[in-house]
Amino acid sequence: MSRTLALTGSTGFIGAALLRKLTRAGWKVRALHRHSASRSRPDAGEGAIEWIRGSLEDAESLLRLMRGAEAVVHCAGAIRGATADEFRRVNVGGVVRLADAARKTHPRPRVLLISSLAAREPHLSHYAASKRAGEDALGRAAAGLVWTALRPPAVYGPGDRETLPLVRCMRRGFSPVLGPRGARFSLLFVDDLAVAVRRLLESAPWSQAPFEIHDGHTGGYTWEELILTVARIIGRPVRRFRIPVWFMQAAARGNLLLSRGIGYAPMLTPGKVRELTHPNWVCDDAALRRATGWEPRFQLEAGMRRTLQHLRNGRWMVER
Ligand SMILES: NC(=O)c1ccc[n+]([C@@H]2O[C@H](COP(=O)([O-])OP(=O)(O)OC[C@H]3O[C@@H](n4cnc5c(N)ncnc54)[C@H](OP(=O)(O)O)[C@@H]3O)[C@@H](O)[C@H]2O)c1
Structure with a gap:
């Protein structure tokens, strides 16, 4: 009989x-969704998925989500x-409510939190602080449950709306450089993250602490390496233009004001600029490899090749 897990x-x-990865691996997945339109739900072997309508703010829907599930991602x-x-409200309150629902519906539930490498630098932004506080809240709620967390660095791959503009620019042969000279960052292709989650679900015991994870490229990448990799794949040079920090900060402040005026959730904020210009987003995945035997399959060139292929085929938002 297939095992059941909950997914938000x-x-x-x-x-x-x-x-997609977990249903293909044989898990029966109960998946939380907020919107009624079925097009918002990815198609991934419908038989293996039970959709639960609700949200992280709705404790009753979280109980329905968790009922019968041995773990939640x-x-x-x-x-x-x-x-x-x-x-x-979402990144801390949601963790607390979900942990509570897990404890009420299973004698010893397992909770795997997708945190973020940003949690390592909580002073940089509201986002980073909330991801760290989410981990801490899970740690405090730990009595009666088993937990672990993954701290991915920037994740890329087909289907990501946030990196799509950058990937499009690079494919057309030009790229902004957003970080300071010498800045280094780890990266992770989305499929490798999915495999790591599967491996964690299949391994025991869990760490009761967060694991860092990246694509296996020790020491991370520079913007120059990223741009040269894309140039190699598309077979022509990519021209770079450095965006000064003062300009990004001014644009971010303008965007923040506009978002308050019009009422949308902004991505570019002063905090996001501090994240983007942080000089060291390099991480270390040794503990995760030791605990699970997980190995990443896609370093930058392979992952970016696949990503660009999906863009070229017009299949950005469809099944990978
Ligand atoms: N992308 C990265 O590079 C990266 C790196 C490190 C960590 N992470 C972490 O990975 C997670 C997923 O990121 P992503 O890039 O996949 O973001 P995304 O595309 O914006 O997806 C966010 C998901 O969370 C759901 N959600 C948001 N607020 C909710 C609420 N109140 N109740 C129920 N569902 C809610 C959204 O549902 P709707 O579709 O209904 O909006 C959506 O399914 C986040 O926790 C993020 O912090 C991402």
């Missing part, structure tokens, strides 16, 4: 990849927003 965030970029999160409260 499956209508988003990473969650959709998790849904909590991937839903707010990645855009203007205020600390907007992020905390």
Whole structure:
């Protein structure tokens, strides 16, 4: 008989990849969704998915989500927003309510939180602070449950609306450089993250602490390496233009004001600029490899090749 797990965030970029990977691995998935339109739900072997209508703010729907599930992968999160409260409501409040539902529906539930490498630098932004506070809240709620968390760096791949403009620009032969000279960052192709989640679900015991994870390229990448990799794949040079920090900050402040005026959740904020210009987003996945035997399959060139292929075929938002 297949095992049942609960999944949040499956209508988003990473969650959709998790849904596909986990159903293909034989898990029966109960997936939380907020919107009634079926087109917002990824198609991934419908028989293996039970959709539960609700949200992280709706404790009753979380109980329905968790009933009969031996584990939950909590991937839903707010990645855009203007205020600390907007992020905390989802990224902290959601963790607390979900952990509570898990404890009420299973004698010893397992909770796997998709956190973020940003949690390592909580002072940079409201988003980063909320991801760290979400981990801490899960740690405090730990009595009666087993938990672990993954801290991915920037995740890329087909289906990601946030990196689509950058990938499009690069394919057309030009790229902004957003970080300072010498900045280094780890990256992760979305399929490798999905495999790591599957491996964690199949391995025991869990760490009761977050694991860092990246694509296996020790020491991370620079913008120059990223741009040269794309140039190699598309077979022509990619021209770069450095965007000064003062310009990004001014644009972010303008965007923040506009978002308050018009009422949308902004991605580019002063906090996001501090994240983008942070010089060190390099991480270390040794603990995760030791615990699970997981190995990433896609370093930058392979992952970017696949990503660009989906863009070229007009299949950005469809099954990978
Ligand atoms: N993308 C990255 O590079 C990256 C890196 C590190 C960590 N992460 C973490 O990975 C997770 C997923 O990120 P993503 O890039 O896939 O983001 P995304 O595409 O924006 O997806 C976010 C998901 O969360 C759901 N969600 C948001 N607020 C919710 C609420 N109040 N109740 C129920 N569901 C809610 C969204 O549902 P709707 O479809 O209904 O809006 C969507 O399914 C986040 O926790 C993020 O912090 C992402």
